[in-house]
Amino acid sequence: MLSKDVVSPYKNQQEVSPVSMQTREPIRELENWLSAQIIGQGKLVNRLLIALLCDGHILVEGAPGLAKTKAIKILAQGIEGDFHRIQFTPDLLPSDITGTEIYRAQEGTFEFQRGPIFHNLILADEINRAPAKVQSALLEGMGERQVSFGRNTFPLPPLFLVMATQNPIEQEGTYPLPEAQLDRFLMHVNIDYPDAASERSILQLVRNEAKSGGGAERLIPPRITQESIFAARQEILNIHMAPVVEDYIVQLVMATRTPEAFGDDLANWLDYGASPRGTISLDLCARANAFLLGKDYVSPDDVQAVAHDVLRHRIIVSFEAEAMGVDADQVLDALLQRVAAA
Numbered sequence: 001m002l003s004k005d006v007v008s009p010y011k012n013q014q015e016v017s018p019v020s021m022q023t024r025e026p027i028r029e030l031e032n033w034l035s036a037q038i039i040g041q042g043k044l045v046n047r048l049l050i051a052l053l054c055d056g057h058i059l060v061e062g063a064p065g066l067a068k069t070k071a072i073k074i075l076a077q078g079i080e081g082d083f084h085r086i087q088f089t090p091d092l093l094p095s096d097i098t099g100t101e102i103y104r105a106q107e108g109t110f111e112f113q114r115g116p117i118f119h120n121l122i123l124a125d126e127i128n129r130a131p132a133k134v135q136s137a138l139l140e141g142m143g144e145r146q147v148s149f150g151r152n153t154f155p156l157p158p159l160f161l162v163m164a165t166q167n168p169i170e171q172e173g174t175y176p177l178p179e180a181q182l183d184r185f186l187m188h189v190n191i192d193y194p195d196a197a198s199e200r201s202i203l204q205l206v207r208n209e210a211k212s213g214g215g216a217e218r219l220i221p222p223r224i225t226q227e228s229i230f231a232a233r234q235e236i237l238n239i240h241m242a243p244v245v246e247d248y249i250v251q252l253v254m255a256t257r258t259p260e261a262f263g264d265d266l267a268n269w270l271d272y273g274a275s276p277r278g279t280i281s282l283d284l285c286a287r288a289n290a291f292l293l294g295k296d297y298v299s300p301d302d303v304q305a306v307a308h309d310v311l312r313h314r315i316i317v318s319f320e321a322e323a324m325g326v327d328a329d330q331v332l333d334a335l336l337q338r339v340a341a342a
Helices: 021-037 042-053 068-078 132-144 196-211 226-237 243-257 264-269 276-292 300-311 319-323 328-338
Strands: 058-061 083-087 099-104 109-114 121-125 146-149 152-155 161-166 187-190 270-272
Touching (some): 021 068, 021 226, 021 276, 042 058, 042 068, 042 161, 042 187, 042 276, 068 083, 068 121, 109 152, 132 146, 132 161, 243 276, 243 300, 243 328, 264 319, 264 328, 300 328
Parallel strands (some): 058 187, 121 161
Antiparallel strands (some): 146 152
């Protein structure tokens, strides 16, 4: 967090008031709770909170056993809301997600039985294991915030977050998400193994839980109300963003569409740039990052902190780049170096 004595050129000293402690404190409590339960995955914790504060969805890619499932389960314990896990498999049907009609013989009518998508927090585990029709059923709910069945439309809860996971190791028998569907996710987060110190802490935590019969899991979670989350979302929208920072966001996204202006190598590496959803998501995530740091304004550092996770899945690298071993993260590294921040 920046010192209060530092005068930032991105802060409007006359119009901006400090981030409300009343709004910030529940989120800080939730952040501390998650960090204490999920060891060695600070980035995942941060990105989950950003997705929650931005009213978006998150795609997490990482090897098995990296606490992806546990992270969202612990998040569900810490807020006012319910959680459901959907294990995606090749034989899954769309109705297994959205729900289906059940015939009531006594009344002689059909009644819609709501599926697991109507919960507040959804874990779509190994989303690329299910065929496209099932993926579309979930992504329609994510985008439209409603489920249509027959002639009826059923709204999803106001607090609704999907965390989908992918396993990068095994790709046999999978159905990769098309780029247009990937664009529905606010962020695509890659996570890696914890370091040695974190691994030791995990070992000790699991051992202590086993000794106490799972006592650590019975620690009282904060149970943040949905009203507190909605208030934090409004606070984020009111965080000051200087015009130069807004221009920086636009220039970054435009650079993905016109890479030839930033070098022949980038022009050869990029086939397609980010959509307007990328601009909107970059704005929201930068604001949420500033909020989590306790700042009342957005700086280019906040934009750069989330740029990879926001844009990674929204750009398409060329076959030439893939042949050279250049991935989306390396392309974004080059863009961030060449697009000047104000």
